[in-house]
Amino acid sequence: MQGGRGTWVQRAPYAADPGASQGRLHAEAPSPTRTPFQRDRDRIVHSTAFRRLAHKTQVFVHHEGDHFRTRLTHTIEVAQIARALAKALGLDEDLSEAVALAHDLGHTPFGHTGEDALDACMTPFGGFDHNSHGLRLVTELERRYANFDGLNLTFETLEGLVKHNGPLLDGQGRPLARWRARGIPAAIAAYDKRQNLGLAAFASLEAQTAAIADDIAYNAHDMDDGLRAGLFRIEAIRAIPFIGELLSEIDALYPGLERPRVIHELGRRVITRFIEDVMAESRRRIGQAGVRTIEDVRAAGRQLVGLSPALESAEADVKQFLFANMYRHPEVKRVRERADFVVRRLFAAFSSDPATMPEEWAVGAAGAGESDRARLAADYIAGMTDRFAIAEHRRLFDDAPDLR
Template sequence: MSGIGFGGEPRAPYASDPRASRGRLFDEPESPTRTPYQRDRDRIVHSTAFRRLAHKTQVFVYHEGDHFRTRLTHTIEVAQIARALARALRLDEDLAEALALGHDLGHTPFGHAGERALNRAMLDHGGFDHNAQTLRVVTSLERRYAGFDGLNLSWEALEGLVKHNGPLTDTAGVPLPVHGEVGPLPYAIRVYQARHDLRLWSHAGLEAQVAALADDIAYDAHDIDDGLRAGLIAPDLLAGVPLVGGILHEVRARHPDLELGRLIQEVTRRVITRMVEDVIAETLARIAADRPADADAVRHLARPMAAFSEAMAEADRGIKRFLYAHVYRADSVMAVMRNAEQVVQALYAAYTAAPAEMPPEWRRGLDDDDAGRRARRVADYIAGMTDRFAEIEHRRLFDATPDLR
């Protein structure tokens, strides 16, 4: 395959090279028309889990209007930003896009509310983590191919999905702190690592790193957008928010009579542009300083190579603090999310008590007394549900369903 990217520029030496891929867990013939990373992207797009993202919560559940992001529209926005970053840095755009498209496949119905509920229910059986569940989806739960379970993605795609936020262990295999806390590796990652070494002690390739930053950028911009549209925040409240406040002032100075819809679009568009440009500048500076010879050199550095500048990282933290206080923790949002957690908790209890309530393919083989196996099967089933189907199932199994509006 050629080393020339879509923009006509040669792929950088520190980029992931599809010709040097470590391959797949199950050997397959090479495609004459697609690189390994193009096949990864295509397999993700055609997966059942990807389609279901259209009906999974981002912040607002599906009842609340069709102008808000779903998990799928968020994913598409992340992919667009990741591809733009990869093109500017001369990385493999297909791998960056594949990782962006696949990064949320393990999300539960009702977003992080569903994840919290499943994690509590699963505490005695390894817990539940949506990032680890993504690995489980692409290596086990998708059933599309005659020769193997999962999507049989390339090693580089799998490591990117697992390590896009950085190494998970030290070189001795001891888990590193996550959000300041040290705990065991998530169940799905621990199980898969015993089968297929993803080098959890190293950074992922640059394509995974830019996909992770693209996720942050998309979150910051579109959750401001959705919060404004939902009436949870007013434009004037943004004046003191790092980066956003300055951009709001610029737009109002240039377009003083701009209607709200256009004002929102102009501000969020400029937020994305500033953050993308910052990542490109900072990453190029780190590349010039560290001079990585190839993709493996990127993995072995002591710090991530793709990053915000210090000033932009602080702005990103400030935006997230603002969104947490005014959008994610808003009373109206929290009321719905508490009810959503009740729905997921009740479904988990119902299926673990009576697996016959699940479809035949999900309850098959659960006749023994292995509580851990049963719990994991139930968690897998619930995690794959859309918001709407979870609500339908709750109405089927219970006399009253919490209000999700």
């Protein structure tokens, strides 16, 4: 596998091998120019769901400013970090990138607020989960190809999408952690019957790089956005020991540096420190686990790509600060409350009267029961961008809440 500047990086024996992929649900002739994982990446990039990420919120709503991150910019940042980690660990960079590019496809408009609102609306019908919806998008709802619904991605990309944060079931087939109360999402359970995703096993190391890349990206970049938006000041975040050390380093190297450059220097150092730590810690875990094949990775019993205890503690400090000072900031909460109102009102309208949806959606609801109508309404809303959701609210109710 060729690396930068003409160098060659040896593929690790436990890396995913595109030549030994477990294949696609619908058999296709191989490409003469691309590996199966490269084809997956390209199909994701060309999907409708991927394009819509450009106008879906990360934390702020679209109208709050052109310089804050959207789901698309976040996704690109995650993919870059995932590829860097995959290359350093001798993994398949294309699979890491494909999983990273797909990981947020199922997100609703208005960030986690939209997901929380849809989940509440769908509680009587199994709830709503963005990972489950992402699987439905790439296996059912994207309708572009002549021979199949969805994108017909490889097993390895699908298992990464579903399990990049770990297994969903224990060894006895019982739901783990967050799934214990209501069970795993019905869409994942249904697809697993068509193509066994091994829900009790861990995903590939490539999928695990995408998961940790997601954490690194949103921690660093939410901090960047929060500082630039004035939700908190550099002096406040300096109280986090890890961040304080980095800021002291910047102060020593660049005395009197103007604030925007300090913010950028801080962000790049946060990312670099986390990436370097993940590389070292993951090599340690992989060596300790003695894995030799991708099946050893799946049976390892723990995530093998991750942070050291010291950086895990630093990450927890950053998350705690952001939760208190950004996600729960009065300005953000005000916008979230209005976004929640929009989503719940749209759901009530579409689920009670499917004819208010576009014809291609309304036809699917003809003769459907209450649960199917609710799922159809949730699918329609989940696919919306922030601005389209606002436009639909205006169309139905002649008003558009101020989400700025």
